[in-house]
Amino acid sequence: MNKMRYLPVLLSAALMLTAMPVPLMAEEEETEEYADIIKDVSYSDDGEEKHVLDLFGTQSYDEATPVVVEVHGGGFIGGTKEINTDHAIFYAEQGYTVVAPEYGKVPKDGNFTDTMRDLFECYNWIADNAEEYHFDLENIFISGDSAGGYYTLLTYAIWNSEELQEYFGVEVPDYEFSAVVTSCPATDLLAKADALEDDYVAQTIGEDILLDEDLMSHMDLYSIVDASVFEGVYMLTTPGDTTTGSEVLKFDDYLTENGVEHTTISYEGTENELIHVFNITQMDYVESQQANQDIVDFMNSFLK
Numbered sequence: 429m430n431k432m433r434y435l436p437v438l439l440s441a442a443l444m445l446t447a448m449p450v451p452l453m454a455e456e457e458e459t460e461e462y463a464d465i466i467k468d469v470s471y472s473d474d475g476e477e478k479h480v481l482d483l484f485g486t487q488s489y490d491e492a493t494p495v496v497v498e499v500h501g502g503g504f505i506g507g508t509k510e511i512n513t514d515h516a517i518f519y520a521e522q523g524y525t526v527v528a529p530e531y532g533k534v535p536k537d538g539n540f541t542d543t544m545r546d547l548f549e550c551y552n553w554i555a556d557n558a559e560e561y562h563f564d565l566e567n568i569f570i571s572g573d574s575a576g577g578y579y580t581l582l583t584y585a586i587w588n589s590e591e592l593q594e595y596f597g598v599e600v601p602d603y604e605f606s607a608v609v610t611s612c613p614a615t616d617l618l619a620k621a622d623a624l625e626d627d628y629v630a631q632t633i634g635e636d637i638l639l640d641e642d643l644m645s646h647m648d649l650y651s652i653v654d655a656s657v658f659e660g661v662y663m664l665t666t667p668g669d670t671t672t673g674s675e676v677l678k679f680d681d682y683l684t685e686n687g688v689e690h691t692t693i694s695y696e697g698t699e700n701e702l703i704h705v706f707n708i709t710q711m712d713y714v715e716s717q718q719a720n721q722d723i724v725d726f727m728n729s730f731l732k
Contacts, residue, residue: 462517464488471529471553472546478537481529481550482509483561485520492564494731495554498528499547499583501574501705504614505533505632512573515708515720519571522724525563527554531579539637540617540647541596544586547579548598555601565603569727573705574672577613578649581661584608585653592653595646606730609662609723612705614672615679617647649679655686662691662726664719666702691726695719 464487472479485493496519500512509528516526531546532538558565572580586592587600620630621638630638637643646652661683665676680692695702700713707719 462520464520465513465517471550478530478532479546479549481527481553482513482516484516484526484528486525486561488520489525489562491562492558492566493525493562494523494567494727495563495565495569496524496526496727497551497554497568497570498526499531499570499572499576499580500528501572501576501612501708502533503629504575504578505536505629507533507575512708514711518711518720519724524569524727525561527563535632535634535637539640539643541643543579544582544596545598547583548586548596548600551583552599552601555603566732567606567730568603569607569609569730570605571609571611571723572613573611573708575614577610577663578615578617580608580610581613581615581649581658582647584661585649585657588657589653592646606732607660607662607727608658609664609727611664611707611719611723612666612669612672613663613676613679615649615675617649618644619675650682655683655688658683658690659688660690662723663693664707664723665692665694666706667694667696668702669704671704693719693722 464485466483466486468480469483470479471481498512498516498519500507500509502508502511509530512528516528519526527550529547529550532543534540534543554563555565557563570580570583584605586596586598587605593600620627620633621644623630624635624638663676663680665673667673676692683690695715697715700710700715702715703709706713707716710716711720
């Protein structure tokens with residue numbers, strides 16, 4: 429995949445991130461019309477509310493169907509899987525089954541190692557329940573936005589590093605992700621430590637976590653694995669993104685400088701002013717519709 433930037437004439441749209449975006453859900457009646465949703469399925473045996481997931485499209489098929497794991501954002505400290513409900517429905521309407529997990533937040537539910545253990549427990553649940561829900565493990569994708577985008581990239585790093593698997597205490601299931609898709613991802617978590625004095629998210633995460641050198645050295649996407657691990661990664665951003673837009677461009681430059689093929693698309697608003705993860709929170713925008721269709725086209729190109 430080549431690095432790309434779409435121009436306005438192609439209806440490209442710029443993504444703009446805010447530190448704690450307030451989701452604007454699509455029209456309520458549209459969500460109600462979509463019936464193939466199974467809510468709050470436990471992916472753990474501990475019964476905790478943070479260890480549940482929603483399933484979309486699993487009742488519509490009686491044969492193996494491509495899967496998207498939808499990892500929601502929320503600034504690391506908040507957010508819920510419900511923020512991404514309409515986006516998950518969109519994926520499902522394009523012929524994918526969707527797994528949308530809840531996961532522990534920092535610092536309320538522990539540090540970042542605890543969050544990653546939650547997510548990997550979900551990934552293993554998918555493998556264990558593939559037959560029941562008709563998951564096609566030959567065609568499985570992971571999609572994340574904002575902080576969820578960071579966790580998506582970190583997932584891919586851990587997936588390809590036995591050292592990181594041991595550090596985070598996780599087990600990798602017996603399948604590979606076909607592609608990694610991110611919308612306005614955070615990519616530079618270490619920068620939060622430098623922003624402790626004036627950044628709300630950094631202050632909420634706290635010094636005990638952000639100044640833990642051993643932990644943070646295992647969270648740096650720029651050093652924990654060779655850059656080549658991220659070959660094929662898809663990143664969506666916008667010039668108006670004042671929260672993580674610069675992080676996306678920094679990671680884009682890093683991959684380019686290391687000769688890693690990837691896709692970065694910067695969307696500019698043609699009819700609307702675009703904000704952080706606009707393709708999730710303003711799905712009725714023409715730019716969002718284009719951006720989301722571009723993602724699906726990208727994933728479709730990998731289907732076996």
